[in-house]
Amino acid sequence: MDATSHTFSANARTALADVKLQRALDRLAEGFPARRRDAVARLPEFDALRDAAVAIKDHTILNLDRYLERFEAKVLEAGGRVHWCRDAAEARATILSICTRAKAKSVTKGKTMVGEEIAINDHLAANGLDVVETDLGEYIIQLRGEPPSHIIAPAIHLSKDQVADTFRKAHGTLPPARPLTESRALLEEARTVLRSRFLGADVGITGANFLIAETGSTVTVTNEGNAELTMTLPRVHIVLASIEKVVPTLEDAATMLRVLARSATGQDVSVYTSFATGPRRPGDLDGPEEFNVVLLDNGRSAMLEGELREMLRCIRCGACLNHCPVYAAVGGHAYGWVYSGPMGAVLTPALIGLDPAKHLPEASTLCGRCEEVCPMRIPIPKMLRHWRERSWQRGPSATRSRFGLAVWAFVAARPRLYRWATGAVAALLARLATRGRFAWLPFASAWTGTRDFPAPEGRGFVASWNRGERR
Amino acid sequence: MSVARAAVLSSVRRALGARPSASGVEARLTEPPPGVIPARGRNDSVAMFLEGAARVGTTVDRAASAAEVPARIAAYLAERNLSTAIKLAPDPDLRDLPWAEAQLQTREGRGEDHDTVSVVQAFAAVAETGTLVMISGAESPTTLNCLPDTHIVVVHSRDLVGAYDDAWARLRARGALPRLVTWITGPSRTADIEQEILVGIHGPRRLHVVMIDDGQA
Numbered sequence: 276m277d278a279t280s281h282t283f284s285a286n287a288r289t290a291l292a293d294v295k296l297q298r299a300l301d302r303l304a305e306g307f308p309a310r311r312r313d314a315v316a317r318l319p320e321f322d323a324l325r326d327a328a329v330a331i332k333d334h335t336i337l338n339l340d341r342y343l344e345r346f347e348a349k350v351l352e353a354g355g356r357v358h359w360c361r362d363a364a365e366a367r368a369t370i371l372s373i374c375t376r377a378k379a380k381s382v383t384k385g386k387t388m389v390g391e392e393i394a395i396n397d398h399l400a401a402n403g404l405d406v407v408e409t410d411l412g413e414y415i416i417q418l419r420g421e422p423p424s425h426i427i428a429p430a431i432h433l434s435k436d437q438v439a440d441t442f443r444k445a446h447g448t449l450p451p452a453r454p455l456t457e458s459r460a461l462l463e464e465a466r467t468v469l470r471s472r473f474l475g476a477d478v479g480i481t482g483a484n485f486l487i488a489e490t491g492s493t494v495t496v497t498n499e500g501n502a503e504l505t506m507t508l509p510r511v512h513i514v515l516a517s518i519e520k521v522v523p524t525l526e527d528a529a530t531m532l533r534v535l536a537r538s539a540t541g542q543d544v545s546v547y548t549s550f551a552t553g554p555r556r557p558g559d560l561d562g563p564e565e566f567n568v569v570l571l572d573n574g575r576s577a578m579l580e581g582e583l584r585e586m587l588r589c590i591r592c593g594a595c596l597n598h599c600p601v602y603a604a605v606g607g608h609a610y611g612w613v614y615s616g617p618m619g620a621v622l623t624p625a626l627i628g629l630d631p632a633k634h635l636p637e638a639s640t641l642c643g644r645c646e647e648v649c650p651m652r653i654p655i656p657k658m659l660r661h662w663r664e665r666s667w668q669r670g671p672s673a674t675r676s677r678f679g680l681a682v683w684a685f686v687a688a689r690p691r692l693y694r695w696a697t698g699a700v701a702a703l704l705a706r707l708a709t710r711g712r713f714a715w716l717p718f719a720s721a722w723t724g725t726r727d728f729p730a731p732e733g734r735g736f737v738a739s740w741n742r743g744e745r746r
Numbered sequence: 747m748s749v750a751r752a753a754v755l756s757s758v759r760r761a762l763g764a765r766p767s768a769s770g771v772e773a774r775l776t777e778p779p780p781g782v783i784p785a786r787g788r789n790d791s792v793a794m795f796l797e798g799a800a801r802v803g804t805t806v807d808r809a810a811s812a813a814e815v816p817a818r819i820a821a822y823l824a825e826r827n828l829s830t831a832i833k834l835a836p837d838p839d840l841r842d843l844p845w846a847e848a849q850l851q852t853r854e855g856r857g858e859d860h861d862t863v864s865v866v867q868a869f870a871a872v873a874e875t876g877t878l879v880m881i882s883g884a885e886s887p888t889t890l891n892c893l894p895d896t897h898i899v900v901v902h903s904r905d906l907v908g909a910y911d912d913a914w915a916r917l918r919a920r921g922a923l924p925r926l927v928t929w930i931t932g933p934s935r936t937a938d939i940e941q942e943i944l945v946g947i948h949g950p951r952r953l954h955v956v957m958i959d960d961g962q963a
């Protein structure tokens with residue numbers, strides 16, 4: 276997709292005025308953090324597991340070339356193929372040529388953020404393939420032509436009736452008067468439509484949460500079971516994974532999985548965790564004839580150098596999004612590209628360049644919640660500061676807007692900050708608020724436009740905010 | 747794309763700079779160090795498995811012997827008014843059980859779109875999270891786990907282990923990994939519409955386990 280990260284401020288303003296989005300974000304703020312807290316409370320070893328997970332990833336990253344070579348050797352041994360790709364264009368071409376060679380017409384996809392990163396759907400569609408997302412959230416946003424708004428819950432920004440409208444438009448052959456007010460009805464409709472797509476697909480593309488060097492296995496986690504159908508029914512299975520996904524052993528994968536779901540959705544483990552190793556074996560009654568792994572660099576090896584290396588530990592759990600006051604205020608689309616929230620603010624400049632993404636590292640209160648909940652203990656605020664320093668070195672003109680945006684972010688995030696922020700942040704807010712209104716803050720004007728932002732005044736502020744003053 | 751392969755590996759090496767040559771890579775791969783195993787995974791307790799299963803909506807029944815399995819399954823299906831036509835995994839352990847006596851009609855094979863109930867044996871069950879370990883193979887086609895509405899899994903209590911790691915040890919002892927190993931913890935579900943948790947999006951709407959008590963051997 277084309278990034279709109281450079282218009283973060285405008286994106287954010289739009290988001291703040293979007294009532295449906297704000298309601299969805301409220302639901303998110305009530306759901307994920309509490310569930311994660313419960314899951315962690317049930318597992319006394321959670322912090323020890325985090326330490327172990329960090330150590331595994333640090334060791335792997337330090338020996339990344341060696342583990343990748345071993346992974347490749349094992350995939351070949353199991354009868355699979357490995358395709359190395361330096362960048363998005365190479366990965367797109369590789370996947371298209373696998374599909375062409377297989378004379379494929381129809382492709383099913385499991386959710387893959389790397390797939391979003393390289394915009395694989397558009398490329399395959401432009402070349403005449405019929406591609407369908409099979410994760411319910413991804414399917415919905417594919418029908419709407421939108422990017423995901425959350426790395427694990429891509430349609431989190433939508434309401435039930437928006438989904439119903441989307442289905443009515445997309446599923447034109449179904450009776451127009453059918454009732455679609457209940458979530459259950461929407462689910463059943465998607466189930467039926469997608470079932471026939473699963474059965475008719477020539478190629479299945481999935482992502483991977485991990486790659487295992489010891490066995491040449493790819494690990495894919497879902498709750499829906501769509502990945503299992505995608506990697507079992509078509510003739511050809513393609514796994515698309517970036518190089519930092521590798522871990523050494525089966526035990527190491529188990530350690531990572533013990534922290535992943537708990538951090539992500541607050542489940543002890545996801546419903547389906549599939550370890551795929553090579554194609555169908557002699558005697559098997561099902562499974563693909565061809566197993567391909569597309570190993571993508573696309574900026575990862577560059578991140579190995581210096582300040583951002585620790586970001587390669589990220590397991591894409593989404594906890595930092597779920598606990599971020601800025602994300603909670605503006606949602607994922609405002610970030611303008613594939614990855615959002617704190618991890619997106621670190622990754623996006625690394626992957627698409629600092630210039631188009633320079634506002635993202637600035638859209639942070641540096642409150643530290645992300646680092647606190649990150650299962651991989653990634654020092655996100657330190658990395659955001661690194662990016663800010665880099666933009667500063669490029670030209671001091673950014674300072675004003677930077678400060679303005681920081682203030683704006685405080686205000687924008689107010690209702691959620693109320694729930695989450697530390698005393699220090701609250702005190703700072705109170706100090707900033709001494710004049711009652713924020714419009715006087717000269718630097719904030721770029722973000723607030725012509726209207727005043729009411730200063731935080733506890734419930735009064737939240738109430739007026741919710742009553743729709745921002746409409 | 748061997749040009750790309752060389753380029754990716756060399757940029758990784760360049761970025762990492764000089765490192766000790768071995769760094770414990772071989773040792774880790776040949777002698778995988780144990781992970782941090784949570785207390786709840788440190789014994790193969792049925793109670794822990796049941797707790798995990800209940801949390802995610804997996805129903806569990808017990809059978810005193812393998813011969814009792816068809817009757818237990820028939821009771822489960824009758825209670826819920828479900829079809830008595832079963833797609834059975836081509837598994838010698840299951841084949842000769844008294845299905846007809848329990849008024850169940852069985853066919854063997856892989857899962858197909860129109861199958862409503864499947865019965866498959868698990869490779870193992872993991873107490874840690876109430877998880878079933880399913881493996882692909884001639885005797886346990888993957889499609890039986892992911893197409894039918896009702897997924898019934900038979901597991902011996904001797905195959906109940908404490909932690910994921912114990913299941914890995916058993917799989918390693920068996921040889922190279924099968925094409926697909928799937929940990930299944932509950933029926934298919936989604937929270938993609940307004941975060942409401944709904945069961946049965948793609949695969950099974952129901953996951954039912956019949957655990958055969960093997961007694962203290």
Ligand code: SF4
Pocket residue numbers: 538588589590591592593594595596618645648649650651652653
């Ligand atoms: S940065 Fe940490 S919390 Fe955020 S997605 Fe990555 S692993 Fe999860």
